[in-house]
Amino acid sequence: MTTPVPIAVPRKGRPLEAVLERFASVAGTDAESLADDVSSTLRYEKAVTKGDLEDSRGPYERLADYSSPTEPHAPEYTLLRDDRDGMPRRIVFDSVLIDVGDVPVHLVGREEPFRALRTHEFALGFDSADLVLEEVVDLRPSGVSDLEDVNARIDPQESDVRVVTGLGDTVHHTLMATPELLPAGADLDRDFLADYEGDLCISPRYERLVTAVLGTDATENVSFTYPSRDADEEEAAIVETGIGVYLTVTGSTAREHGLVLGEHLFPSETVLMANAAETSETVDRVRRRLVREQADSVLSV
Template sequence: MTDPLPVAVPRKGRPLEAVLERLADVGGTDELASLADTVSNTLRYEKAVTKNAVEADHGPYERLATYSDPADPANPEFTLLRDDRPGKPRRIVFDSATVRVRDVDFRLVGREEPFRALRTHEFALGFDSADLVLEEVVGIRPSGLSGLADVNDRIDPMDTDVRVVSGLGDTVYHTLLAAPEVLPAGTALDRTFLDAYDGPLCISARYERLVTAVLGTDLLEDVEFVYPASETSEEAAIAETGIGVYLTVSGSTARDHGLELGEHLFPSETVVMRNTAEDHPGIERALAVFEGIGTDSEIPV
């Protein structure tokens, strides 16, 4: 029997939940469904503790001992990290779990930055946000990106061996938003409008490279990036600036700030990634499991 194939996954957050839920859907077993529920519920509770939204009855080490049972490989394991919030509280996050999906054994291993773990050849396969691929390695060109299907073509093979395989379909969007007074009546809020626009564009500072890659340098020639103040929400800052780009799901928060929703510029989706320079006895069978895993993905398969 071969060892389980190690797969890098996020330690917490929406991408990890998306991975566990989709593996449970594909595998179709009670064990996988229970794992997804257990990990998601545990981490949501721990997030609330870290944010002081709830008060825990026990300390982090006692809770960690309750959650993790290393003697049983079927149970998920958790670990402690220092959170970057004020006071550097200890936060319980996902560590690892061994799962079987369609007769393929995987060892899911939590990493703070799975994409970088693949880049440094620690893993052959992994899951992470497509945003991080754009922020790390996608080349900046005069023309922009239209979707996730274009990402691999923009990766310099001299820079990394990592490629996107498919997506999970857990899509939210980097969306063009504008205050009504900036947008003339009957004008579509899209790339064409932005191409003719001259002025400030409000974005989150962490998305500067991503937005530049998505829109292209030609379109941004007369645009100046501005950023929200630390105490101001992105939607409020965009409303004050007049136009900007930010993540939306339903768009309700943007509308609450009086903003019009425009073009979905780029999908933010959890993706399956492969380091093409790495090999493993189970890699082809694993890829067969992942093939077409995201039926609602923006990536054609």
């Protein structure tokens, strides 16, 4: 029997759902059922953790109910401490076996899949493109705008990991500002920000990411500010500052706050990554299968 190819994946949320959808598209009906099962279970558990739903069963009882020890390809879950008030236990994805063509694959949940690839625990993995920018992309005078730019800015002495392709679950880091800040007829884009001096509101801990996206020239005369802990929405904090960068899908909340939506700066997208030092013929077969429907968007690695 072929040894399963281990692949590091996120434990919860939109990135994990995007990964499961990709496997469903390449591995057939059983994988589609699995994706639905895992996604619905974790959405339910998220609602319980947030207090939106109540369940008379405790987390260990629910965890036991989700387990199917007699089914070799049934998903497994585990418990983690959530960072919400009171740090409740949250049930998250742990692992599952899936057949991709004639190759068995072992999806293994990790809190930080990208870092697991960097330490050579895995040859393949999925994580947010944001983390690649935060960890290993070189900071240069000009910024990055798409996934094509990312691999070119990874120092080969720094990491063997490269981005293979995106999964299309795109949320954009978007420039937004109050109308009063913009001169008449001005476009809210990178060129505007290059001439801007003052505060720029961003999410905490995103300094390096935003600098990588905008470039060091554009951020030279910018001071990063952050939403207060009491702020209900980041958009409200951007209104106070006047200009900021935040993740947005439709921009409806930003518009409700009276903000002007500017340039989509960079796609916050789940990506397939490969560690070139850990490749093998079997790993390459799985990688090709995972990207075969996106031949036009596969990056050079």
